[in-house]
Amino acid sequence: MKKLNKIESSAVPLPIENVDTDQIIPARFLKATDREGFGENLFRDWRFKADGTPLPDFVLNQETYSGEILLAGTNFGCGSSREHAAWALADYGFRVIVSSYFADIFRGNALNNGILPIQVEEEILQKLLAATSNNPQTSFRVNLEEQVLEAPELGIKVDFAIDDYKKMCLLNGYDDIDFLLSKKDEIQAFEKSRSH
C-alpha cells in the first residue's frame, strides 16, 4: 500500500449528497479480474454520455478543477461494498476525500487502499465546497501525522479523527494482512478454545 502523510493540493468539489458506489464505478465495469485501470471509468455515467463523449458540466471534465483531494457531499460511498470504487478513485489520483459523513464499508475500503477519508462538520464542508467552487486554486494542506486539515487562504484549520492503528498503517504503507499473520498463534489458540 502507498504511504501517505502530507498532501498539499487544490481540491475538486462534488457537492452531491449520498454518492453511492454504483455512481463511482457502475457494475458493468466490475468484470475485471485485476485492480488496475478503474480510474478511466470513475463516475462514468456522470462524466460521459452513453457514446463516450464527455459531459462538460461534470466537474472532472472542467480543467480548472484538479488536485489530489475530493470534496464530496454527505454520506459519500453508500451502497455496494465494491472496493472497485476505492480503486477507481485512487487510480484517478485522489489521495484524500473530505466529506461530512462516510458510509462504513467505503471508509474501510478507502483506508485499505491508501486513501484518507477525512470527516468534517457539515458547516466546514459547505465552506470548503463554496470556496473551491469560486476559486479552484484554493489550496489545502493535509497532515496525517498531526491529524490536521488546513485551508490557509480561508483561515480554516481543523483536526480530524482516525484510529491509531489505521494511522500507523497509512503512514507506513502497511496493510492488515501483515498484522493478522503476525497473530497466527493467538488465532489458532482461539480456534482450539471454542466450545461452540
Next chain:
Amino acid sequence: MSKTLFDKVWDAHVVDSVPNGPQILYIDKHLIHEVTSPQAFAELEQRGIPLYRPQQVVATADHNVPTLNQHLPIKDALSRKQVDLLSKNCENHGVTLYGLGHPYQGIVHVMAPELGITQPGMTMVCGDSHTSTHGAFGSIAFGIGTSQVAMVFASQCLLLNKPKKMRIKVDGDLNQGVTPKDVILYIIAQLGTNSGTGYFVEYAGSVFEQMSMEGRMTVCNMSIEMGARGGMIAPDQTTFDYVQGREFAPKGEEWEKKLAYWKSLPTEEGAEFDQEYSFDAADIEPMITYGTNPGMGIPLSGTIPDSGDQNFEKALNYMGFNPGQSLVDHPIDYVFIGSCTNSRIEDFRQAAAVVKGRQKSPAITAWIVPGSQQVAKQIKEEGLQDIFEAAGFAIRQSGCSACLGMNEDKIPSGAYCVSTSNRNFEGRQGQGARTLLASPLLAAQTAIEGKLTVINSLEPAL
C-alpha cells in the same frame, strides 16, 4: 450487565484487541462469488500466502451469470473469464464451489441459508453489502471489500472497531397487503439512508417475531440501505424450525448442543442500546420508492414530497417525477421479481397468488428470476411456474440478474421498472433505467395492471 444479542455474538468471536485500535474478530463462514474475489486470490498468490481455512469458505457464481441457457458457455467474454477464474481459484485453493449448473447454485444470500450454511450465533462475511441478509438468523453478517476478503482468506479474521448498537421495534399487526418489504422500506423512509452508519441494528417487536424466515431475510437484507453494517433478529422457534434438517445444519447430538447455545442468544431484559426507535405496525402501508436512493419511499396512496434541496431535485429529474405527484396509475414498462431481497419461495407464492388466472398487461415485460436452483425447482413443483407462464411472465434461471444489470438483464434507458430488488440508484438496473422499489405483491399486481394501482384493488391471498 445485561447483554444484547449483538454483544453476545460479537464478544464470542474476539480473538484479541489492539490497544487504542480495532479488535481481531474471528469469522466462522466466508461466502465468496466471482466479482469480488479474483483480486483477493491474486493477492494471496502474489504474497505466497496459503488460504488458511478453505473448509470455512463457500463459493457460488451469481452476480455475472446469464439467466438464460445456463447450460451453454457464457457468451460475454469478460463474464465468462470471471466465472472461469472463480472455478480455477476454488480448485487451486480447495474451496467448495456451487457453480453454474450445480443444483445448489444461486444468489449467495439465498443459497447459503437454504443449505443450512447460515446458522444463529455465527460471524459471516462476503464481499457483498447484502450479506446483512444472514442476520435474520441471529448471526453477525456483513459485507466487506476485496482487501478484507484477502484478509479472511489469509487469517480467517478481520480487524474491526466494534459498531454501536441500535434497536428498531415494530409492534402491532400489519395491515392487509403489507409485506416484510414494505416494513423495511417504511423504516428506511422514516429514518433516512445514513441513519444506520456506524451501527448494527437489532429488529425486535411482535411484527418480526411473527415474521417467516424469508420475511426476516428481506428485512435484514436492506439494513445496509440505511447505512447499517448489518441487521439481526433474535433466533427463536421459527429460526430453529427453518434450519433443522437442512443439508449443512448440525445433526443429532451436535444439534442439541448448538440449539441450547442458540437459545441463550436473545437480548436480555434491560440491555442497553446506543439508539432506539419504535414504530406502530398499523402506520405501515404498501410502499413504493420515487427517487434514487432507498430512503426516498412513500406509501403508494401518498404523494411525492416537496423539498427545495438540489439533491432532491436531481433525483426527481432523473426519475421524471414532480413534487406533489401521486404514483397511482403511473404507467410502468418492466416488472422484475428477483434479487437477494425478494427471490425466495415465499416471495413467488405471494406474487403467484395475485397473478393466478390473470394475464399480464401487454405493456409490461415481466421477469421472474428465482434466487437459486432450489427455488427454481420449488416454483416448478408447486405449480407456480405454470401460473406465471400462463400469465405471460418470463421465467429465468437463478442469479442476481436485473438487480444490478451486470449480465444481459438490463432495463432500457428511460424505462420504468417496478423491482423487488434493493437499490434504486441512478443506472443501477441499466444506464438511464428508472427503478421503483416495491414488494413482490405490488410488483405482481403492477405486471397485471400495466400501471401502479393501490394494493386492495386486487385481493392478495396472504
